[in-house]
Amino acid sequence: MSEPVLGRFAPTPSGRMHLGNVFACLLAWLSARSVGGGFLLRMEDLDTQRTSAELGDIIREDLTWLGLTWDLETPAQSTRTAVYDAYFEKLEALGLLYPCYCTRSLLHSPNAPHLSDGTYVYPGTCRDLTESERAAFRRAPAWRVRVPDRVWSFTDRLQGPYAQNLATDCGDFVVRRADGVYVYQLAVTVDDGLAGVTEVVRGSDLLSSAPRQMYLQSLFGFSAPAYAHVPMLLAPDGRRLSKRDGDLDMSALRRRMKPEVLLGALGYTAGLMEKPEAVSAMELARDFSWDRVRKDDISMDSAVFTPLCGG
Ligand code: GLU
Secondary structure, eight states: OOOOOEEEEOOOOSSOOBHHHHHHHHHHHHHHHTTTOEEEEEOOOOOTTTOOHHHHHHHHHHHHHHTOOOSEEEOOGGGOHHHHHHHHHHHHHTTOEEEEOOOHHHHTSTTSOBOTTSOBOOOOTTTTOOHHHHHHHOSOOEEEEOOOSSEEEEEETTTEEEEEEHHHHTOSEEEEOTTSOBOHHHHHHHHHHHHTOOEEEEEGGGGGGHHHHHHHHHHHTOOOOEEEEEOOEEOTTSOBOOTTOGGGBHHHHHHHOOHHHHHHHHHHHHTSOSSOOOOOHHHHHHTOOGGGSOOSOEETTSGGGHHHHOO
C-alpha cells in the first residue's frame, strides 16, 4: 500500500497573503485533497523581526474564508530552536559543519563567483581555516555544511527533470546564521521530514532550493517528498507579485469578491477551468490533475487575469 498523502502550506507571516501566495496554496491543497490526502499548515516565522503572530492569525482567517482547510498545524518555526539544535548537532557529529566568518559585503562583492544566472556560489573561503585563524576573527561565525561533488536530481511534477551539483551550483551553504538563527533550508527540511510531508507544492522561485533540501534529507534520514513548483504570478512590469502589491492582497480581494469567484478565477488562471466561473475549493478538487496545470509564469497582462483585476 502506498503511504498516505500529506501536503502542506508553509507561509511566512510577514504580510497579508497576495494572489501569488493564494495561488500556490490552492494548488498544494488541491493536489492533496484530490487524492483524499491530509493538509498541514506551518508558520515559517524564523525571521522574528519581519513576522508576527497577528499576521499568522490573519493568514488562518483568509484560508478559512477560502475554504482551504487544514487538518493540523505544526508549531511555528520560531518555537523550534531546540529541535533544530538536535539536527545541527547531527551535522556536526558527521563532521560536515565549519564556521564561516565571511561578511555579507565580501560574499556579494562583484568579484565573488557567480553562475551565469547571477546565482552566488560559495567558493569555500572558510572551509579549511586553522584553529588559530578562526580564533583571530573574535566574533561569532555562521555555520556552513560541506556539500559533496555529486548531482541531486528529481522530476518535478510540473517543471520536469531538474538537477544540481551542489558543489558547482551552490557551494557549502549556511545552516545557522551568526546570530544563532537557523536558516530556512535546515528548518524546512526538519519540519517537513518530522511531520511526514509527502508532497511539497510551492512557488517556482524555490525550485533551486530543492537539491539543498534533498541533501539535508539524506543526511537526516528523511525520505524526499514529491515536488511541484508552481508558476509565479508576474506584475505587468515582469516583477514577481509581492506583498507590496497591495491591490492584489487578500484584504483588497476580499472586499471585491466572494471566495468562490476568487477560486474560480484562480482555477481558470491555473488552467483547471475553461472559464472563470464561481466554484468551491472542493469542486475544483474533484477533477484536479497536475497534467492540466500550466507550467510557465503568468503575467498579469494576460487575459486570464482580467476577472481579478476588474473593480
Ligand atoms: N515560507 C516560504 C514562503 O512563504 C515557503 C517555503 C516552502 O514552501 O518551502 O515563501
